Amino acid sequence: MLAIPLRKSRETLASFVTRRFRTTLSRCVTFENSGRPTEVLRITEVPLPPLTDTTLHLRFLAAPVNPADINQVEGVYPISARSLPDVDGFIGGNEGVAEVVAVGERAAQQLNVQPGDWVLPAVPAFGTWRTYAAAEIHEVQKIPKEGLTALQAATLAVNPCTAYRMLKDFVQLQPGDTVVQNGANSAVGQAVIQIARAWGIRTLNVIRDRPNLEELSRQLRDMGADWVIRDTDLRSAETRALFASGNARKPFLALNCVGGKAATDMLRLLGNGGSFVTYGAMSRQPLTLPASAFIFKDISAHGYWMTRWMEDKREGRREERAQMLNELIGMLRAGTLWPPIAEVTRWGHELQLEASLDSMRSIVTAAGAGLAGKKQVMLMHDVE
Amino acid sequence: MLAIPLRKSRETLASFVTRRFRTTLSRCVTFENSGRPTEVLRITEVPLPPLTDTTLHLRFLAAPVNPADINQVEGVYPISARSLPDVDGFIGGNEGVAEVVAVGERAAQQLNVQPGDWVLPAVPAFGTWRTYAAAEIHEVQKIPKEGLTALQAATLAVNPCTAYRMLKDFVQLQPGDTVVQNGANSAVGQAVIQIARAWGIRTLNVIRDRPNLEELSRQLRDMGADWVIRDTDLRSAETRALFASGNARKPFLALNCVGGKAATDMLRLLGNGGSFVTYGAMSRQPLTLPASAFIFKDISAHGYWMTRWMEDKREGRREERAQMLNELIGMLRAGTLWPPIAEVTRWGHELQLEASLDSMRSIVTAAGAGLAGKKQVMLMHDVE
Numbered sequence: 001m002l003a004i005p006l007r008k009s010r011e012t013l014a015s016f017v018t019r020r021f022r023t024t025l026s027r028c029v030t031f032e033n034s035g036r037p038t039e040v041l042r043i044t045e046v047p048l049p050p051l052t053d054t055t056l057h058l059r060f061l062a063a064p065v066n067p068a069d070i071n072q073v074e075g076v077y078p079i080s081a082r083s084l085p086d087v088d089g090f091i092g093g094n095e096g097v098a099e100v101v102a103v104g105e106r107a108a109q110q111l112n113v114q115p116g117d118w119v120l121p122a123v124p125a126f127g128t129w130r131t132y133a134a135a136e137i138h139e140v141q142k143i144p145k146e147g148l149t150a151l152q153a154a155t156l157a158v159n160p161c162t163a164y165r166m167l168k169d170f171v172q173l174q175p176g177d178t179v180v181q182n183g184a185n186s187a188v189g190q191a192v193i194q195i196a197r198a199w200g201i202r203t204l205n206v207i208r209d210r211p212n213l214e215e216l217s218r219q220l221r222d223m224g225a226d227w228v229i230r231d232t233d234l235r236s237a238e239t240r241a242l243f244a245s246g247n248a249r250k251p252f253l254a255l256n257c258v259g260g261k262a263a264t265d266m267l268r269l270l271g272n273g274g275s276f277v278t279y280g281a282m283s284r285q286p287l288t289l290p291a292s293a294f295i296f297k298d299i300s301a302h303g304y305w306m307t308r309w310m311e312d313k314r315e316g317r318r319e320e321r322a323q324m325l326n327e328l329i330g331m332l333r334a335g336t337l338w339p340p341i342a343e344v345t346r347w348g349h350e351l352q353l354e355a356s357l358d359s360m361r362s363i364v365t366a367a368g369a370g371l372a373g374k375k376q377v378m379l380m381h382d383v384e
Numbered sequence: 385m386l387a388i389p390l391r392k393s394r395e396t397l398a399s400f401v402t403r404r405f406r407t408t409l410s411r412c413v414t415f416e417n418s419g420r421p422t423e424v425l426r427i428t429e430v431p432l433p434p435l436t437d438t439t440l441h442l443r444f445l446a447a448p449v450n451p452a453d454i455n456q457v458e459g460v461y462p463i464s465a466r467s468l469p470d471v472d473g474f475i476g477g478n479e480g481v482a483e484v485v486a487v488g489e490r491a492a493q494q495l496n497v498q499p500g501d502w503v504l505p506a507v508p509a510f511g512t513w514r515t516y517a518a519a520e521i522h523e524v525q526k527i528p529k530e531g532l533t534a535l536q537a538a539t540l541a542v543n544p545c546t547a548y549r550m551l552k553d554f555v556q557l558q559p560g561d562t563v564v565q566n567g568a569n570s571a572v573g574q575a576v577i578q579i580a581r582a583w584g585i586r587t588l589n590v591i592r593d594r595p596n597l598e599e600l601s602r603q604l605r606d607m608g609a610d611w612v613i614r615d616t617d618l619r620s621a622e623t624r625a626l627f628a629s630g631n632a633r634k635p636f637l638a639l640n641c642v643g644g645k646a647a648t649d650m651l652r653l654l655g656n657g658g659s660f661v662t663y664g665a666m667s668r669q670p671l672t673l674p675a676s677a678f679i680f681k682d683i684s685a686h687g688y689w690m691t692r693w694m695e696d697k698r699e700g701r702r703e704e705r706a707q708m709l710n711e712l713i714g715m716l717r718a719g720t721l722w723p724p725i726a727e728v729t730r731w732g733h734e735l736q737l738e739a740s741l742d743s744m745r746s747i748v749t750a751a752g753a754g755l756a757g758k759k760q761v762m763l764m765h766d767v768e
Contacts, residue, residue, distance in 0.1 A: 078680045259675050264670075278675050278678040279679060280675070281675035281679075286648075287672070287673045287678075288670050289670060289671045289685070290670045291640075291664070291670065291687070292665070293687070294671075295662060295663060295664070295665075296687070296692075298687055298692060299687065300687075301678060301685040302684045303677070303678025303679040303680070303682055303683065303684075304679065305679045305682070308680075308682060
């Protein structure tokens with residue numbers, strides 16, 4: 001449909017399409033080949049396909065740049081990014097929040113949405129780094145937007161949901177139970193602290209030693225962390241005494257995003273029959289686990305990946321997700337769950353294309369600095 | 385009850401008791417302190433306590449010396465050996481078969497046993513290295529002895545049961561499915577091959593390279609092994625091709641008794657969602673497992689310990705064990721399950737006490753030579 005003249009110069013595409021087709025142009029962050037994001041990312045503008053009975057037109061409000069998104073661009077992530085018609089290559093971004101601009105009749109009925117409502121992607125690799133998108137019914141899920149900021153909604157689906165599911169799906173926790181986690185200052189770790197606190201579950205939080213240790217410990221305790229220790233304290237007499245004294249219940253759930261020795265030491269704290277759940281590998285070291293923990297202590301080790309949970313086609317999964325999102329939104333509104341500390345960058349049509357690419361390069365560079373940094377969030381449109 | 389004169393000389397104990405109390409003397413392999421079995425083991429003779437309404441008198445026929453028994457004597461096993469009244473310290477042995485000599489009325493009813501029946505211990509750390517024993521109702525379980533040898537019955541409760549449960553309790557296997565295991569020539573490994581074969585499940589068997597590789601491979605194939613490879617072949621193109629070609633189904637169950645690199649390489653063969661079950665650590669190296677296998681492939685790692693299964697108090701466990709033993713005994717009778725290659729040593733009252741201790745030292749030395757050697761079995765009484 002898009003004829004040759006459109007390919008000549010990307011600069012003329014937007015005005016050409018608007019003039020000729022009277023349709024919306026979406027500005028997208030794309031890449032043709034995997035590689036370093038600062039080198040392979042491009043900006044592409046494509047018109048939205050016409051609305052149909054079963055589609056929605058969306059206006060993206062905000063989208064974060066998560067470590068997994070970066071890995072996807074680098075080609076070291078197990079699922080590839082989305083390819084779009086009329087785009088050479090792929091479009092980046094898995095998470096974000098969008099406002100419904102227009103909706104086909106059947107889509108409106110099935111999803112119970114109307115223009116102005118907010119939706120989150122309901123599938124992995126939606127391609128959220130764009131200003132506008134068209135979506136099929138199964139690709140989005142409505143959320144109640146009242147009282148939410150775009151930043152809160154855009155960062156809800158990955159980290160808080162990961163924390164929520166890990167606290168629910170492996171061990172039946174009761175109020176007063178203890179959970180131990182490393183990388184406690186990561187975005188997921190912070191969500192674990194806050195959700196656990198809301199549910200009456202106590203957390204033993206492990207962080208690496210660092211210059212601002214006291215400050216970070218205080219921040220985590222302010223969020224609701226019951227105990228904060230360094231990874232080098234995991235085998236200390238004080239840590240063992242915590243459980244020996246009856247001050248704390250022995251943990252039966254350990255959440256690991258670090259690996260290496262700190263993970264091994266954390267595993268030793270688990271009670272017999274406990275679950276050790278890995279969702280990251282910040283140290284880039286494998287897990288070294290003693291056979292005796294499996295054989296004699298009946299520890300089991302598992303992995304958690306939000307994408308797999310999303311892709312699971314079992315009956316009722318969509319309703320289960322709605323229930324989880326509603327519960328988390330309730331916590332956001334109540335102020336018991338804070339959004340991550342974020343750096344928000346405007347990334348809309350007000351930028352020239354070249355500036356748009358420069359901006360994206362800065363964002364991915366900051367995001368690549370690691371989990372310890374602030375979360376990078378693109379802001380495409382203001383909430384009206 | 386036993387007065388001082390009895391302690392003076394062990395040589396006179398047997399004749400003294402028989403003359404004075406007209407009761408049965410049991411010769412036991414005991415130890416007061418943990419340590420090297422050849423150094424700490426002693427021979428002790430004690431009279432059986434009088435029979436009561438709820439007890440049985442047993443005549444042990446045969447008992448193996450398993451690696452776990454050795455570890456128990458060394459004090460490096462998580463459950464300690466049994467202590468007995470009138471014995472200083474502990475009595476060794478966890479597995480064995482005994483014939484009922486006499487049985488109290490209530491015990492006879494509840495267990496449906498009479499003199500001449502065979503029983504296995506139903507609790508860990510029964511103390512099977514003795515010629516006679518008294519047992520409570522809950523401590524033993526009757527087995528149908530018809531067509532069984534004492535060697536078959538004495539080696540049934542640990543290794544074949546471990547193999548049976550690992551094939552049943554982690555993954556729902558269907559005929560035609562593949563299971564991969566290392567240490568395939570261990571006693572459990574051999575039982576896995578044979579039970580899997582009986583159930584129509586195919587086995588990929590991993591062994592270490594060795595001078596008699598061809599001979600061992602042939603032995604395992606004769607037992608029913610579908611494929612036998614060296615641990616160094618785990619990542620070879622041929623091994624990968626086996627599954628890529630559709631000749632074999634990708635395994636979703638891996639059984640590990642080795643650890644170290646061979647275990648890591650075996651884990652890589654598992655399909656998404658597969659279970660990795662550890663029941664031993666022959667290499668004495670920990671498990672080194674990539675975080676990505678847990679996160680992205682949804683592999684879970686578990687341990688299996690027969691003792692824990694035995695100790696589990698859940699409803700119906702005793703019946704479940706009877707069902708398992710009956711099924712395995714059926715395989716033994718049918719010749720589809722062979723007892724392990726064993727070295728059988730007579731160890732009865734015909735030996736002088738000193739010779740009895742020397743004999744036991746030889747047995748534990750041979751047993752300590754490792755899983756690669758023959759299973760060492762003590763033969764206390766002939767089957768009458």
